[in-house]
Amino acid sequence: MSHIVIVGGGIGGLAAALSVVRKGHRATVLERGDFAELGLGIQLAPNGISALDGLGLGGRIREIAVHVDELRFFDGVRGQQVASMPLTETYRARFGHSYVVINRGELYRTLLGACREYPRINLVGGVTAVGYQQIATTAAAVLDNGHTVEGDALIGADGVRSAIRRQLVGDGAPRAAGITVYRSIVPMHRVPAELRWNAVSWWAGPGLHFVHYPIVGGAYMNLAPSRETGVTAELSGVPVTDTEVLRQFRPLCETARRLLELGEDWKSWALVDRNPVPDWTDGRVTLLGDAAHPSLHYLAQGACQALEDAITLGDLLDCPTREIPDRLSDYCAQRREHTARIQLAARDSIRLWHPAGAAADARNAALSALSVSELHDHIEWLHRPRTSAAAGEQVVPDVPRTL
Numbered sequence: 001m002s003h004i005v006i007v008g009g010g011i012g013g014l015a016a017a018l019s020v021v022r023k024g025h026r027a028t029v030l031e032r033g034d035f036a037e038l039g040l041g042i043q044l045a046p047n048g049i050s051a052l053d054g055l056g057l058g059g060r061i062r063e064i065a066v067h068v069d070e071l072r073f074f075d076g077v078r079g080q081q082v083a084s085m086p087l088t089e090t091y092r093a094r095f096g097h098s099y100v101v102i103n104r105g106e107l108y109r110t111l112l113g114a115c116r117e118y119p120r121i122n123l124v125g126g127v128t129a130v131g132y133q134q135i136a137t138t139a140a141a142v143l144d145n146g147h148t149v150e151g152d153a154l155i156g157a158d159g160v161r162s163a164i165r166r167q168l169v170g171d172g173a174p175r176a177a178g179i180t181v182y183r184s185i186v187p188m189h190r191v192p193a194e195l196r197w198n199a200v201s202w203w204a205g206p207g208l209h210f211v212h213y214p215i216v217g218g219a220y221m222n223l224a225p226s227r228e229t230g231v232t233a234e235l236s237g238v239p240v241t242d243t244e245v246l247r248q249f250r251p252l253c254e255t256a257r258r259l260l261e262l263g264e265d266w267k268s269w270a271l272v273d274r275n276p277v278p279d280w281t282d283g284r285v286t287l288l289g290d291a292a293h294p295s296l297h298y299l300a301q302g303a304c305q306a307l308e309d310a311i312t313l314g315d316l317l318d319c320p321t322r323e324i325p326d327r328l329s330d331y332c333a334q335r336r337e338h339t340a341r342i343q344l345a346a347r348d349s350i351r352l353w354h355p356a357g358a359a360a361d362a363r364n365a366a367l368s369a370l371s372v373s374e375l376h377d378h379i380e381w382l383h384r385p386r387t388s389a390a391a392g393e394q395v396v397p398d399v400p401r402t403l
């Protein structure tokens, strides 16, 4: 049995802990906060659900998530639907699972609850890592109080501003995308009945777009508009007034604005990502999730990729302690190409969501010409389960929720 030290107790860190203990190891998770997540929405494509199956949690998530029926894309200025990608029978048969949306707090509590059931997982809150050390056959997290926590391997799952990455890759601060995302959740009973769609809906406008979908079994609607503001400051959950949000999204049509008007307690985040790197492993130390390959959230894949990382890592660490460095290199080699493609595609997707005038018309014409199977072909590389759990797991039939 090896001892794996994990820095960061987010979705990626907890998933990694579960994945390695399921292979017989022991894990210590070092979290600077108190093991909590915000109650905002998160989308999980079949690849994320499949990875959760690999952790034994797919059934629970399928039970509490909203299984959406379609992705709807609108020209947000004209208020016209341009395309709809069905996520029902054909999609589920092709990708093996539903496309679900869930409160990230619920997803997080599911992972945390599962970790707490394993005596071999030690969850340590209120500790901040500042770097790592490797001596002979051990790797240790170095804490800000000067103490070290030693194991046979160290995984930096400490997010986009990772201290472990700072030492391992040394590529400085993340890249500011110049985009602000605003988030709010609204009780569904306040949403006009004709707008309670069981869908993830996108309204695209010049330099901005607005996404919304139901969460918490359809009891709330998650609102997430984002706009190119040129922001470079580090904004994370900063309150913003209703008036300011409405002002930012004035170019949108009346239907989209009616939904935005329902939002309250708005918070704002400045979006950041990083350029892909060819290697994020150093001996017995590696990175996972946003620490390794942070992307803009426009493909809704960051958490799904962190879950896939965790499964791949767990499978490869099914090995004697002496083989760990080679297995960590294999992990990085298996994950870097796909995650790099996501980082770049998420950045590039802004060209699809944010054009104006003739470019928006051309986008609309191209999207509306695609058949359902062509739309599914386009997202095949992203949504198809890639982890070993995909092959062997019995898929529980999905029951779509009615709102």
Ligand SMILES: Cc1cc2nc3c(=O)[nH]c(=O)nc-3n(C[C@H](O)[C@H](O)[C@H](O)COP(=O)(O)OP(=O)(O)OC[C@H]3O[C@@H](n4cnc5c(N)ncnc54)[C@H](O)[C@@H]3O)c2cc1C
Residues within 6 Å of the ligand: 007, 008, 009, 010, 011, 012, 013, 030, 031, 032, 033, 041, 042, 043, 044, 048, 127, 128, 129, 130, 157, 158, 159, 160, 161, 162, 163, 181, 224, 269, 288, 289, 290, 291, 297, 300, 301, 302, 303, 304, 305, 306
């Ligand atoms: C607006 C928005 C919407 C999104 N929507 C989706 C979506 O729909 N689907 C999807 O799959 N993904 C989505 N994502 C991406 C997803 O949220 C992230 O990719 C995912 O949460 C990354 O998880 P992580 O565990 O790698 O990092 P984090 O969630 O950042 O967790 C890192 C943890 O490490 C801790 N930590 C940091 N530094 C230290 C330190 N020095 N010492 C100890 N602990 C430390 C932090 O407190 C935190 O708990 C979205 C992101 C955003 C911003």
